[in-house]
Structures are given as C-alpha cells and as structure tokens.
Amino acid sequence: xxxxxxxxxxxxxxxxxxxxxxxxxxxxxxxxxxxxxxxxxxxxxxxxxxxxxxxxxxxxxxxxxxxxxxxxxxxxxxxxxxxxxxxxxxxxxxxxxxxxxxxxxxxxxxxxxxxxxxxxxxxxxxxxxxxxxxxxxxxxxxxxxxxxxxxxxxxxxxxxxxxxxxxxxxxxxxxxxxxxxxxxxxxxxxxxxxxxxxxxxxxxxxxxxxxxxxx
Amino acid sequence: xxxxxxxxxxxxxxxxxxxxxxxxxxxxxxxxxxxxxxxxxxxxxxxxxxxxxxxxxxxxxxxxxxxxxxxxxxxxxxxxxxxxxxxxxxxxxxxxxxxxxxxxxxxxxxxxxxxxxxxxxxxxxxxxxxxxxxxxxxxxxxxxxxxxxxxxxxxxxxxxxxxxxxxxxxxxxxxxxxxxxxxxxxxxxxxxxxxxxxxxxxxxxxxxxxxxxxxxxxxxxxxxxxxxxxxxxxxxx
Numbered sequence: 001x002x003x004x005x006x007x008x009x010x011x012x013x014x015x016x017x018x019x020x021x022x023x024x025x026x027x028x029x030x031x032x033x034x035x036x037x038x039x040x041x042x043x044x045x046x047x048x049x050x051x052x053x054x055x056x057x058x059x060x061x062x063x064x065x066x067x068x069x070x071x072x073x074x075x076x077x078x079x080x081x082x083x084x085x086x087x088x089x090x091x092x093x094x095x096x097x098x099x100x101x102x103x104x105x106x107x108x109x110x111x112x113x114x115x116x117x118x119x120x121x122x123x124x125x126x127x128x129x130x131x132x133x134x135x136x137x138x139x140x141x142x143x144x145x146x147x148x149x150x151x152x153x154x155x156x157x158x159x160x161x162x163x164x165x166x167x168x169x170x171x172x173x174x175x176x177x178x179x180x181x182x183x184x185x186x187x188x189x190x191x192x193x194x195x196x197x198x199x200x201x202x203x204x205x206x207x208x209x210x211x212x213x214x215x
Numbered sequence: 216x217x218x219x220x221x222x223x224x225x226x227x228x229x230x231x232x233x234x235x236x237x238x239x240x241x242x243x244x245x246x247x248x249x250x251x252x253x254x255x256x257x258x259x260x261x262x263x264x265x266x267x268x269x270x271x272x273x274x275x276x277x278x279x280x281x282x283x284x285x286x287x288x289x290x291x292x293x294x295x296x297x298x299x300x301x302x303x304x305x306x307x308x309x310x311x312x313x314x315x316x317x318x319x320x321x322x323x324x325x326x327x328x329x330x331x332x333x334x335x336x337x338x339x340x341x342x343x344x345x346x347x348x349x350x351x352x353x354x355x356x357x358x359x360x361x362x363x364x365x366x367x368x369x370x371x372x373x374x375x376x377x378x379x380x381x382x383x384x385x386x387x388x389x390x391x392x393x394x395x396x397x398x399x400x401x402x403x404x405x406x407x408x409x410x411x412x413x414x415x416x417x418x419x420x421x422x423x424x425x426x427x428x429x430x431x432x433x434x435x436x437x438x439x440x441x442x443x444x445x446x447x448x449x450x451x452x
Contacts (some may be wrong), residue, residue, distance in 0.1 A: 046280040050397050053286040093235030099236060126235045130242030137246060142330045146436075150444060153331030155253025159246050165273040 003015050014192040015209055017082045017116075026075035026188055032072070033171060035065045040164055066139050070132055092122045116205035120133060124174055127194075135160060227233035234288045235254045256334075266335050276334055278326070281411075283431055288417050289397055295401045297385070301361075301423035304352030312388055312402055317350075322382060322407075327411035327443055339405050341386035345379040347421070359427040362404055365417035371404065371430035372439065373413070375423075380405030385418060409441040 018026070026213070039062040040053070042048040049055060076085045098111035099119040111119060141148050141156035148156070178185045184201075187193045198206035247257070261269040261276045270277035280287075292311050300306040321340040327333045344360075353375065360378050362371040377383065386405040387394055394400030399416025404411040412432040433439045 044279065046278060046397060049280045049282075050287055051281065053284075054283050055280075089235075093233050094231040095234035096231050100232060103234070122235065123238070126238045127242070130239045132240075132244075133243055134246035138250060141250065145330050146438075150331065151254045152250050153329075154257065154333055155250040155331070155436035158253035158257050159249035161273045161275075162249075164245070209383070 015195060015198055015206070016191055017187040017198075018189070018191050019194045021076050022085055022088070023191060025072045025085065028072035029069075032065055032069050033167075034158075036069070037062045037168065037171065038064060038123060039065070044161070061137070063143050066136060068093060069136065073129070073132065078136045083210060086110070088116065093126045095119065095122065114202050116202050116208075118201075124170065127166075127170055134163055135167075139165075169203045222380055223322065232434070248314055253452070254333075254346055261335055264452075265368055270334075276446055278330060278398065282366065282416070284368045286366040288367075289434060290401060290417065292393075292401050297402060297418060298420040299347055299351050300421075302357040302425065303348075303423050305350065307351065309347075311387065314385065314402065320381075321361060321388075322386055322409050326355045326380060326411055327334040329437065329441065330414055337381075338391050339384060339386050339407075340388035341384040341402075341405065342387055343393075344373075344383045344404075344421075347385060348375070348378060348423070351423070353370065353423055356425050357423045358425050359423075361422045361424050362418060362430070363413055363420040363422070363430050365419045369431045370428070371413055371415040371418075372427050372433070375425060375442075377406075377408075380408055385421075406441075408443060410443055412437055413441045437438060 017143070024098070039058050042052040042058055043062060051059075052058065076082055077089065096113075096115075097113065098109075098113070099107050099122070102111050102119045107120065111134065117125070138156035138160040141153055145153050178188070183193060185196045193201075195206065223390070256271075256274065258274060264272070266276050269275040286346045288321070297309040297314065298306075299309065305316065319340055320343050321338070323336050323338050325333055325335050326337045358375060360373045360375065362373075383406050384404075385402060387400075387402050389398060389403075389405070393404055399414075402418050404413075404415040404418050415430070427439060429439055
C-alpha cells in the first residue's frame with residue numbers, strides 16, 4: 001500500500017473531490033444538523049430544559065430548522081449545478097460485492113479496491129439521508145399532531161427519540177473521523193485532494209478521474 | 216480474500232448492487248413501522264423493565280419539562296397562595312396548608328401528552344376541584360372555570376361539568392412526593408381525562424366565569440376540550 005504512494009514523488013497535482021455545490025450543501029446541512037442537535041438537548045433532558053428555559057423559543061428554532069433541513073440536499077441534487085452531486089449519489093448507492101462483504105462482516109473485511117468513497121463513508125451518507133426523512137416525518141407528526149391518531153404520535157415520539165440517539169453517535173463519529181483525517185477534511189473545505197492521497201485512499205476513483213476527465 | 220477471481224478494475228464496471236437505496240428504504244420502512252407500532256413497543260418495554268428503568272431508555276417513559284414562560288417560577292411552600300374567586304359566594308385565598316387540611320384524594324393514572332409521549336402509572340394526590348367549588352359556592356349563571364399560573368403566561372379553562380369529574384384535582388403531591396418546581400409545584404392542576412396541556416402548572420388562581428375562555432394552548436390551536444382518545448368522557452388507564 002505505502003509503496004504505491006511512493007511511486008509518484010512528483011504528485012503535487014490536485015484532484016477535485018467536492019465541487020462548490022457539494023461543499024455548500026454539506027456545510028449548510030452540517031449547520032442545520034448542529035442547530036437541531038443543540039436545541040434537541042434542552043427539549044429532551046429535563047435538567048437542561050429547566051436551566052436554559054425559554055422552551056417556546058427553543059422549540060420554534062428546532063421545528064423550523066427541521067422544516068428547512070432537506071433544502072440544501074434537495075437543491076444541490078436538482079438543477080444543472082447538481083451533476084457531481086448526482087454522480088456521487090450514484091456512487092453511494094451502488095455497492096460492489098467486496099463492499100457488501102465489508103458490510104456483512106461489520107467492517108472487518110476491507111474491500112480491496114476503494115472507489116471514491118469507502119463503504120463506511122457511503123453508509124454514513126445513506127444514514128444521514130434516511131435520518132432526514134424519518135426525523136422529518138416523525139417531527140411533523142409531533143408538531144402537527146391533530147391529523148394523526150394518538151398511537152401514531154406516541155410511536156413518532158419513540159422513533160424520533162431513538163433515532164436522535166443514533167444520530168448523535170454517528171455525527172460524533174463522523175466529526176472524529178474528520179478531525180483525525182485532515183486531508184479528507186480539507187477536501188470538504190477547499191474541494192481538492194492530492195493525487196497521492198487519492199492513490200492511497202481511493203485508487204478506483206483516481207483511475208477513473210485520470211482516464212476519463214469528467215465535465 | 217485473494218481467492219476470488221474478480222478483477223481489480225471491477226470497481227467501476229463490475230457488478231454492483233443498489234445497497235444505498237435498500238438501506239435508505241429500509242430506514243424509511245422501519246421509521247413507518249415505528250410510528251404505527253412504536254407505542255406498543257414502548258408499552259412492552261415499560262412492562263418488561265419497569266417504568267423506572269424504562270425512563271432511562273431513549274424514547275421511554277419519562278416527563279419532558281414544558282414551560283411557556285422564559286423560566287420556571289419558583290414559589291416556596293410558605294409563600295404559595297391559591298385564589299378562588301369570580302362567580303362564587305365565598306371567594307377565598309388558600310395557603311398550601313389550607314389545601315392539605317381538606318380531604319385528600321389520591322389515585323394512579325397515566326400522564327399523556329397530546330404530542331404523544333406518555334408516562335405510565337403516575338401517582339397523584341390533592342384536593343378534588345369539585346370540593347373547592349362546593350366550598351366556594353358557585354353562583355347561578357356560572358358556566359366555566361379560568362385557571363391562571365404563577366408563570367404569568369399560561370392559562371387554562373374547564374367547563375363546570377368537566378371540573379366535577381372525580382379525577383380532576385388540585386394536586387400538591389405527584390410521583391409519591393411533593394410536586395417539584397419542574398412539574399408545576401408546589402401546586403398544579405391535574406385533569407386526568409384530558410391531555411397534559413390541560414393540567415396547568417404553578418396554579419395561582421381559579422376564577423368562576425360565565426363563559427369558556429380558551430387558554431394559552433387553545434389560543435395556539437389546541438382543542439379546548441382536550442379529551443384523551445377523542446372520547447367525551449374520562450378514560451381510566
């Protein structure tokens with residue numbers, strides 16, 4: 001593995017990993033998730049709710065941030081500016097046999113050839129997408145409850161709470177991976193990675209990028 | 216790993232499965248199932264591990280602390296007063312000790328929030344609202360009650376008929392202890408047959424009036440008659 005990276009000493013060449021649209025979508029989504037998670041704490045934990053107070057304000061921020069939540073993802077996927085976003089969504093959707101083996105082995109059997117995203121990254125993206133849909137639906141039932149039977153409201157509260165815990169775990173994990181992988185983090189800030197990095201972490205994608213230059 | 220014959224370039228052109236879509240749809244399906252059956256799951260959980268432990272599980276059996284004012288009003292037992300006035304023969308202001316001197320009533324009932332969360336088997340203790348009304352002597356022409364809170368914002372209403380239901384009390388104990396500040400202590404209203412928002416916290420005044428005046432939550436779109444299960448009578452848990 002390491003030998004492969006030493007082969008290209010001239011590699012200061014940069015490859016675009018995330019274009020402006022993708023970066024903007026990511027950070028807008030991150031800010032919305034951050035606001036939702038911060039306001040969720042005092043709505044859930046009674047100790048925090050009594051010390052912070054202002055429940056009506058906190059709830060309104062939480063609810064309306066939630067309503068806006070899908071906007072960055074949807075806008076970045078639709079429209080002529082979303083070509084790279086859509087291409088990456090396709091990558092995240094399609095899994096090779098190797099990657100499925102990785103998933104089945106709960107991360108023990110690493111895939112041999114990593115495409116632009118490793119299966120963990122793919123799973124993270126899918127989880128975030130699924131979470132947005134489920135949290136939005138359950139949050140809607142809790143806020144506009146009168147259209148739904150009481151049993152559904154209780155169920156929606158249950159799902160919203162349980163998934164919230166999972167989201168905290170995944171987001172904290174995501175941030176830990178980001179800060180311990182500066183080159184990946186930089187690509188989400190500035191857009192590019194070095195060819196050396198790509199050769200090491202996403203060789204399948206590097207081959208594709210160097211053979212057929214995209215739009 | 217090396218035993219398989221799949222070529223190294225297979226990552227792009229090789230066979231692949233739409234795992235992303237499946238996981239995404241799986242999450243959505245699980246979420247939908249949770250909405251429809253989550254109440255049963257939570258119920259079973261609470262029964263298996265007990266209501267106390269269930270309160271520690273996400274989504275479980277515990278109170279979320281609501282307040283419509285910026286901060287919770289802190290009232291000591293000594294300074295607490297409950298005013299009963301309006302269309303009555305004997306308007307009166309009760310201290311906490313006055314209330315405790317009246318015949319107590321106690322029962323166990325679920326606390327059900329209109330948005331869905333529920334806390335099972337909550338112990339309630341206090342004075343029947345009907346007892347207080349009998350002592351006050353409700354005048355002819357009176358139709359409803361208007362409740363006020365120490366928080367200065369929250370208000371509630373009940374018709375006289377609703378106020379006479381046996382599980383409608385002015386509560387000074389809940390969960391086996393004096394009502395805490397976060398639960399609306401020292402004294403709160405508890406309206407058993409209705410959703411939680413009717414059980415006004417930090418109760419400061421009960422006024423007997425000649426028409427139903429919609430309270431804080433009703434002004435924000437909640438039903439004036441907050442019967443649980445949409446029924447027209449009390450439901451025992």
